Amino acid sequence: MENVTEGTWDSLPEKLNDKIRETLRELGFSHMTPVQAATIPLFMNNKDIAAEAITGSGKTLAFVIPLLEILLRREGKLKKQQIGAIIITPTRELAIQIDEVLSCFTKHFPQFCQILLIGGSNPVEDVKKFKEHGGNIIVATPGRLEDMFRRQADGLDLVSAVKTLDVLILDEADRLLDLGFEASINTILGFLPKQRRTGLFSATQTQEVENLVRAGLRNPVRIAVKEKGVAATNTQKTPTRLQNYYMICKANEKFNYLVSFLRQRKQEKHLVFFSTCACVEYYGKALESFVKNVKVMSIHGKMKHKRNRIFTEYRKLESGILVCTDVMARGIDIPEVNWVVQYDPPSSASAFVHRCGRTARIGNHGNALVFLLPMEESYVNFLSINQKCPLQEMADFKCTVDHLPKLRSMAQNDRAIFEKGMKAFVSFVQAYAKHECNLIFRVKDKNREKQRQKMLLEKKEKQGEIRKSFAKNKAWSKQKSKKEKKKKVALKRKHEKGSDLDDEDVNELLRDTRLLKKLKKGKITEEEFETQLTAVGRSAGGSDVSD
Secondary structure (H helix, E strand, O other): OOOOOOOOOOHOOOOOOHHHHHHHHHOOOOOHHHHHHHHHHHHHOOOOOOEEEEOOHHHHHHHHHHHHHHHHOOOOOOOOOOOOOOEEOHHHHHHHHHHHHHHHHHOOOOOOEEEEEOOOOOHHHHHHHHHOOOOEEEOOOHHHHHHHHHHHEEEEEEEEHHHHHHHEEOOOOHOOOOHHOOOHHHHHHHOOOOOOOOEEEOOOOOOHHHHHHHHOOOOOEEEEEOOOOOOOOOOOOOOOOEEEEEEOOOOOOHHHHHHHHHHOOOOOOOEEEEOHHHHHHHHHHHHHHHOOOOOOEEEOOOOOHHHHHHHHHHOOOOOOOEEEOHHOOOOOOOOOOOOOEEEOOOOHHHHHHHHHOOOOOOOOOOEEEEEEEHHHHHHHHHHHHHOOOOOEEOOOOOOOOOOOHHHHOOOOOOHHHHHHHHHHHHHHHHHOOOOOOOOOOOOOHHHHHHHHHHHHHHHHHHHHHHHHHHHHHHHHHHHHHHHHHHHHHHHHHHHHHHOOOOOOHHHHHHHHHHHHHHHHOOOOHHHHHHHHHHHHHOOOOOOOOOO
8 A cells, every 4th residue: 555644533433532632642653654544444344464664663552452442342241351452573672662652542441451471571460460460461572472371270261261352563573573582472372363454564574474364364355555755666764864884894893983973962862773682681791881871771582670770760861872772673662763783794784674663663863883894895785676765874973992801901911801802792693694684794705715824824834844843842731822922923914904714714713722721631642732733733624603
């Protein structure tokens, strides 16, 4: 459904409840966004909806308002433990956000009770809460909701409670499937009555989403909404008020540029995205030391109980830095985010778009910046073609301060930071190697690898005899010390050139470390250590590192 523009709430074919209209005024929503204007009338006329709209387009109100209208118009009043509507969303942060928006409306309707069912809380407490207070409207993540359906032994009969269900909402449906919730969704759908209204909302339509549409919706109306003023031939997936930038810098300059960038914008609100949980742990701790007088917080998917508190606290801040993974990339609406900074390009182009969509939401202006290595510059053209996401270079930004010596000093003096850094490096290499654009993001360059192998072979041929005589005249400890020194120099040179450390070097270093540990523990003799060390030096094999 193209060419849908904004409209007023009065333009709806059916009149809204006065209390809903009053709440909209309180929240400052005087006009409907295109996705709201397209979906609300159809939903209120008992149509199933499969809607696709760009991130930040106002999808939450597009299903909250018709959901409430449908429940208000039902003939029989819902009892405390009868479920009238379920909203399923992929992450607990998004579920919390939807629950807060819903609460703004339900406070005017005491006949409805709502309940939030998400991970990170005690399921036994959730059962107790439902039995005591009920839940006519459930906002839930798939895993927790599926678990609640199976808790008959705790005295909870959710299967009977959903027989009165009128509305099911699947929010961020593509992300639900990306995170592996397909089995949970199918299980939940099996418990629900067929006679219901279903709304499926997504920023992108994939084959998996299409399969879910066929399984969960009956004769749905399909809607694809573009922003007002965007030409029909243009399928840009980011808001028009978003300024997208990229910055080219070497690998050993990225941290310096990040720190300088954040220091210059202390009064603003930033989301800084990293590829892995380990990177968030390490860089979040580092930025606390380098960007003073600014609130720096970290959040990722492996956090348990702290996630809800951190997310709620950050949303209330006027300025600050949230270091995060893609757990914050979808549907999250954080007020007044000025900059979305991507330290590493995400594993998929669609994730890039969703990260950027945390700013410039619902008519506001915002900015996004991604750091790229010189060899990654072609990613800019790829995004422009693949995602219709144009980027402009931030070439005038200068960084003259080197923060790396202090960062290294922190790792030397604090073992916890050193270990976080090691885990971050390994996880980063793994994530980088799995990037969908592996022609751009290459862990190894074939030509450079051939040159390196050739140089290694020549070096071994020249030093073969010297190595043997050296081994007879020098103690093994001195040989090992010199070998380690050479490795450090080689690694330093690679680092200074901005090149990636390949997995062969990493594996050899790990093998040497294991041999040294065995020697210290007395598991092998010095003679065995020397023999195996020499054998390792002659070996050219490598293996993949996995979590």
